[in-house]
Amino acid sequence: MRTFLFLLEKEFKQILRNRIILAMIIALPTIQLAILPHAATYEIRHINLAVVDADHSTLSAELTAKLNASRYFNLVSDGTSYEDALELVEDGKAHLILEIPPHFEKDLRLASKAGLMIAVDAVDGTMGSIGSSYLNQILQSFTAGLVARGEIAYPEAAGPQARIQVIPQYRYNTQLDYKTYMVPGILVMLLTLVGGILAALNIVSEKEQGTLEQINVSPVPKQSYLLAKVIPFWIIGLLTLAIGLLIARFLYGIVPAGSLLTLYTFAAVYVVAFTGFGLLISVAAKTQQQSMFIAFFFLLIFFLMGGLFTPISSMPYWAQVITWFNPTAYLIDVVRLIVMKGSGFADLVPQFFCILGFAVVFNVWAIFGYDKTA
Amino acid sequence: MPEAVIKVENLTKRFGDFTAVDHISFEVRKGEIFGFLGANGAGKTTAMRMLCGLSRPTEGHGTVAGFDIARQQEQIKKNIGYMSQKFSLYNDLKVWENIRLFAGIYGMKPKRIAAKTDELLNRLGFMAEKNTFVEKLPLGWKQKLAFSVAIFHEPQIVFLDEPTGGVDPITRRQFWELIYEAVEQGITVFVTTHYMDEAEYCDRVSIMVDGRIEALDSPRELKKRMEARSMDEVFRQLARKARRSAD
Numbered sequence: 001m002r003t004f005l006f007l008l009e010k011e012f013k014q015i016l017r018n019r020i021i022l023a024m025i026i027a028l029p030t031i032q033l034a035i036l037p038h039a040a041t042y043e044i045r046h047i048n049l050a051v052v053d054a055d056h057s058t059l060s061a062e063l064t065a066k067l068n069a070s071r072y073f074n075l076v077s078d079g080t081s082y083e084d085a086l087e088l089v090e091d092g093k094a095h096l097i098l099e100i101p102p103h104f105e106k107d108l109r110l111a112s113k114a115g116l117m118i119a120v121d122a123v124d125g126t127m128g129s130i131g132s133s134y135l136n137q138i139l140q141s142f143t144a145g146l147v148a149r150g151e152i153a154y155p156e157a158a159g160p161q162a163r164i165q166v167i168p169q170y171r172y173n174t175q176l177d178y179k180t181y182m183v184p185g186i187l188v189m190l191l192t193l194v195g196g197i198l199a200a201l202n203i204v205s206e207k208e209q210g211t212l213e214q215i216n217v218s219p220v221p222k223q224s225y226l227l228a229k230v231i232p233f234w235i236i237g238l239l240t241l242a243i244g245l246l247i248a249r250f251l252y253g254i255v256p257a258g259s260l261l262t263l264y265t266f267a268a269v270y271v272v273a274f275t276g277f278g279l280l281i282s283v284a285a286k287t288q289q290q291s292m293f294i295a296f297f298f299l300l301i302f303f304l305m306g307g308l309f310t311p312i313s314s315m316p317y318w319a320q321v322i323t324w325f326n327p328t329a330y331l332i333d334v335v336r337l338i339v340m341k342g343s344g345f346a347d348l349v350p351q352f353f354c355i356l357g358f359a360v361v362f363n364v365w366a367i368f369g370y371d372k373t374a
Numbered sequence: 375m376p377e378a379v380i381k382v383e384n385l386t387k388r389f390g391d392f393t394a395v396d397h398i399s400f401e402v403r404k405g406e407i408f409g410f411l412g413a414n415g416a417g418k419t420t421a422m423r424m425l426c427g428l429s430r431p432t433e434g435h436g437t438v439a440g441f442d443i444a445r446q447q448e449q450i451k452k453n454i455g456y457m458s459q460k461f462s463l464y465n466d467l468k469v470w471e472n473i474r475l476f477a478g479i480y481g482m483k484p485k486r487i488a489a490k491t492d493e494l495l496n497r498l499g500f501m502a503e504k505n506t507f508v509e510k511l512p513l514g515w516k517q518k519l520a521f522s523v524a525i526f527h528e529p530q531i532v533f534l535d536e537p538t539g540g541v542d543p544i545t546r547r548q549f550w551e552l553i554y555e556a557v558e559q560g561i562t563v564f565v566t567t568h569y570m571d572e573a574e575y576c577d578r579v580s581i582m583v584d585g586r587i588e589a590l591d592s593p594r595e596l597k598k599r600m601e602a603r604s605m606d607e608v609f610r611q612l613a614r615k616a617r618r619s620a621d
Contacts (some may be wrong), residue, residue, distance in 0.1 A: 002478065002481070005478075006478030009475075010471070013466075014464070018466075210458060213460070214456070215479075217428055217456040218479050218480060219448055219451040219480065372447070373428060373430055373447045374423075374429050
């Protein structure tokens with residue numbers, strides 16, 4: 001026990017003297033929470049649209065103006081040739097082309113029917129599909145407006161207009177604000193980075209400096225040595241979360257709907273899991289470079305397969321199976337449920353035992369993987 | 375004759391098909407300075423790491439401080455001190471903090487550590503550097519400090535792996551004075567070195583060539599037997615047989 005306290009004292013002194021780490025503890029949550037929720041928004045705006053107006057009519061001009069007025073589109077060209085517009089797409093200056101053919105207005109007025117062509121740059125698939133659906137909506141409202149003003153007859157072929165209108169009611173995130181959705185995910189990312197990366201680099205740096213050998217040649221029990229490493233990271237992790245929650249509150253007005261105690265219980269176990277994960281890598285790697293590379297490999301998979309950016313439920317089944325083995329996926333789910341929906345501990349017991357399981361496995365594995373005698 | 379504190383028989387370490395240490399046998403007696411010589415790559419460090427419980431022998435057996443080197447490594451570690459070739463105190467801890475840490479993990483009590491720290495620093499003329507970060511010390515001082523830390527908990531045996539590498543002759547001389555002081559306290563010293571003048575300071579030396587011990591005796595006997603004027607000449611005669619290239 002006394003040995004352990006000496007080791008703990010050493011770890012705290014070292015970490016408190018590491019100015020860069022201390023600065024990162026403040027900077028990481030601040031910068032990530034200030035910037036990422038805005039950058040990682042799913043709302044697609046400012047799609048560059050090239051309109052090819054071959055009609056030069058009042059209606060085509062009205063349509064172009066309507067599109068330009070929309071916050072979703074930036075009109076990059078209203079030229080007359082499709083080739084020019086395509087060149088803009090090839091140069092990456094336009095994502096969508098809307099071609100208004102000659103006789104558009106005439107066809108619409110006389111036949112209540114006119115063709116338009118939309119060409120989509122599908123390199124960025126999301127931008128392309130969302131862009132074309134926005135465009136469709138605007139076109140529909142444009143024609144509906146014309147019908148309402150009695151400028152064109154209602155197209156007979158389309159049949160009676162649907163009378164049932166669905167008005168969705170969005171629960172738990174009434175404004176469908178992506179920031180509310182992203183912030184809990186980012187909080188989890190912070191915990192993962194602090195636990196995982198700091199721990200992954202720690203023991204291996206002692207290996208490189210030769211101090212680990214001095215520890216290995218002493219009678220220090222390896223469990224004490226590892227435990228003394230876990231505790232400071234654990235405290236740093238929970239501090240980072242506190243800073244993160246404060247920023248979420250003051251910057252976005254996000255206050256967890258559920259209990260802070262539940263949130264902290266999960267975070268506490270999760271940081272132990274990820275510190276164990278980092279230590280495991282640190283024990284296995286020979287250099288900091290190796291350690292960093294391995295850690296990033298796994299962390300990227302954990303984030304991308306964790307539902308941070310894309311919902312797990314829309315992944316193919318085999319990918320969903322992989323997420324069962326991803327501790328980050330459980331916590332992202334849990335934090336969203338606690339922060340947005342106000343779920344209580346009783347609702348989250350299965351996730352709790354999964355995260356606890358990871359904490360036990362990673363740490364026990366790290367202890368067994370660490371051999372004082374080579 | 376004093377009892378043996380290190381006994382080794384046919385100690386062997388293989389890495390794949392490379393035999394780093396090839397069936398070596400020797401004894402080290404309590405209270406002696408045992409010089410463990412050999413060219414680079416002769417297998418000195420590998421052999422020493424097995425004695426310290428840092429590496430498992432492939433073959434052969436041995437005891438250090440009465441404990442089996444293949445099975446009781448953690449027991450051995452309680453009874454030895456070790457100073458590695460690579461400097462290994464914590465650079466981001468102060469002088470007294472390093473002493474406190476290492477003394478603490480060998481089970482010394484905080485009060486005793488504090489008193490002995492001041493006594494040590496006074497004796498070394500280091501008191502002014504008590505609060506200096508180890509990183510800032512010159513190499514010679516670092517090595518003297520590392521040695522003092524290695525014997526602070528009063529081990530039976532201290533293992534020194536090329537402790538004076540890279541320091542000037544005056545500092546080396548001072549370092550050896552520290553070694554003699556340790557011997558006076560009853561600590562057995564096991565030291566590897568490249569410097570043949572240092573070999574002369576040892577009670578007995580062994581010379582390793584290609585993983586085997588080619589000679590083992592007091593410097594005086596070795597010189598006599600090989601009709602050499604100095605240990606340097608003894609070493610050259612033996613090391614000439616080496617087939618392994620030095621690394």
